[in-house]
Amino acid sequence: MADVTQCMLNLDCCDLESGTAIDHLIHISSNILNKELRDLKAKKGKKVKSQSFGSNHIDNLIIACNNCNNRKKHKMLDHRLMMSILKEKNST
Numbered sequence: 001m002a003d004v005t006q007c008m009l010n011l012d013c014c015d016l017e018s019g020t021a022i023d024h025l026i027h028i029s030s031n032i033l034n035k036e037l038r039d040l041k042a043k044k045g046k047k048v049k050s051q052s053f054g055s056n057h058i059d060n061l062i063i064a065c066n067n068c069n070n071r072k073k074h075k076m077l078d079h080r081l082m083m084s085i086l087k088e089k090n091s092t
């Protein structure tokens with residue numbers, strides 16, 4: 001599990017003193033990238049359950065400070081940032 005003292009979004013507005021919250025990597029109402037992300041992860045030789053994204057599955061939960069969380073809101077993360085978060089989660 002990731003270090004809970006770190007913000008996984010780490011945007012330019014990042015400030016852990018704003019408090020931290022558990023957030024959905026991909027908002028629960030959106031499954032737009034579900035298939036794409038599964039394909040990307042599958043290339044690493046890992047099988048991913050279809051409900052991993054856009055859900056309350058642990059793979060879809062991240063720890064973020066309130067500043068970053070408020071900045072992100074319901075928007076999709078930058079693709080590269082999302083991939084780096086997923087990579088980090090998979091390595092722990």
Ligand SMILES: [Zn+2]
Binds near residue numbers: 007011016066067068
């Ligand atoms: Zn942050």
